[in-house]
Amino acid sequence: MAHSRFDVLTIGNAIVDIIAPVGNGFIEAEGMSKGIMHLIDADRALDLYARMPAGKRQISGGSAANTAAGIASLGGRAAFVGKVANDALGDFFEQDLHAMGVHYSTPRLIDGAPTARSMIFISDDDGERTMNTHLGACQQLSEADIVEDEIGGAEITYMEGFLWDPQEAKKAFVRAAHYAHKNERAAAFTLSDPFCVDRYRAEFLDLIRSKTMDHVYANVHELKSLYQTDDLGAAVREIAKDAELAAITMGAGGAMAIHNGEVVSVPAFAVDKVVDATGAGDLFASGFLLGMARGQTMDSALRTGCLAASEVISHIGARPQLDLAGLARTHGLAQALDG
Template sequence: MSSLSLDVLTIGNAIVDVIARTDEAFLAAHGMPKGSMTLIDEAQAETLYGAMGPGLEISGGSAANTAAGAASLGARTGFIGKVRGDGLGGVFAHDIRAAGVAYATAAATDGPATARCLVLVTADGERTMNTYLGAAQNLTAAEIDAEMVRGAAITYLEGYLWDPPAAKEAFLTAARIAHDAGREVALTLSDAFCVGRYRSEFLDLMRTGVVDLVFCNEGELKALYETADVDSALIQLRRDVASAVVTRSEHGALFVTKDAVVSAPAFPVETVVDTTGAGDLFAAGFLAGRTRGLDPATCLRLGALAAAEVISHMGARPQKNLLDLARENGLIS
């Protein structure tokens, strides 16, 4: 087995978020299901961008957010994802490296522009996302850095990668390399609409052991098993995958295996400003704890802490040093 050079390697869509406040009427007028993630083309992106209110541009992308969050907790992290060599591509590359994440995927010199996600945030903090995948969907298996994968304790993949066919192959290639090196593979189900598109394929990934650890929220879990009953879905989840983390918003989170269920409460938040990145940062905290060898309950608490920090402000990357916060709360010595 090769030596460990990274704690967590994440692979996903390299996206710059444009985040703006909105109201329910705007969502209804544009036919957007609240809380959803919808894929749009470049023309739709331009139209919606023109109709949105003033926006804040912040580097995002689910797996990239997780890498940045885990790095803030002191983990050695890397990210693989594709941008175009344009203005937004330069912003993304700068931001992820500035967060302490190893990033070496070559930018495309032609083809579609760097991906962007137009995030509309309502007064209750709920985010509705419209994503133009652009260059991100051109990530291929050839761009999976085998040495990075072999040297990472956990390779974490986002469910959104299942949308572009070439990226799907990259996903499977990374999982195979990781397992050949005796490493762990994690998958986030990303959102309920993503699960709706690929339910049978995600279940197959779990049941055949392509992934070892699954992250999801209750909505995604219910979509996965096509049920309104969380308890029955949990029973099935425990049969289908070695381990899983299920987030439950203000009700905390669960870590489940075939043999046990561990729970932890949510961290209190004074005001929920923007839920963008909550799941990404929860995964960051849990993975940072797991690679430190911490017990599942503490890993869940680290996830809850990271999620609480990110939903207290606009944007999906931490604004405070999460390692300092974790130490202040007695979670890491």
């Protein structure tokens, strides 16, 4: 097998995040469920954008793209596949990824839906995020955008469960896994959201049990939803039977990984204040994926993931603001980045 071109290639929705802090009164007045991602149409997107408070910030986002940005910040070789339109937000998204050192070459959508955008309201009492997302162009990702040379050149290909909504993206997801396995590489995915799991539980379980997906990433709520249990221990026992490798985030409780019946847990890194929980899971995945891609122990990979997550929750926005490679060296985790 040839030396890999990328440590990790991620595939997901290419979205520009527009972020604003708000009080709980705004969330209630707009009829939103706090802490949930709401899918909205173009009209609602324009209306809501017009009423976003002053001080909003624009950052390129999307779960898997955030993970790719984190991997690049850790010194890893990252690539991203996702669809934007041929518009100003598409330009912004592409320039942002390239500036971070992420390989990104997915062809633009011409004469179609606009680039996706997610308006993220950060509650000023607890940092919880409430998202309103118009998916636009990113839902037009298709099998034609999945390039075997790119997938085959990545140690791990990592995909987001949100891709399972559009039919064409679902086909792209499966094709990417096929190319990964054809080239003796690992295919991984994140369950993304408890409601995503509710919609596709049987299909997600089939992806895992059929070994289409080798590695599974989830938080506690998503894992419990997958197995329809309130008992974390029971859910861990089930995923241990079904998946080759599972990585589970537990918020302030840290994270665990399950591989060949072995369960390894690490504590979270302490932070002074959780400013914005957006991207915690995405950045955990950055550290853990890079550690796995470079042959590190599960303990080391988990710690790197938790460290990356601790950085991103200490400020607004789902992309790292500090050099994560430098942060890892400060915490004695540089060995996780060698490769």
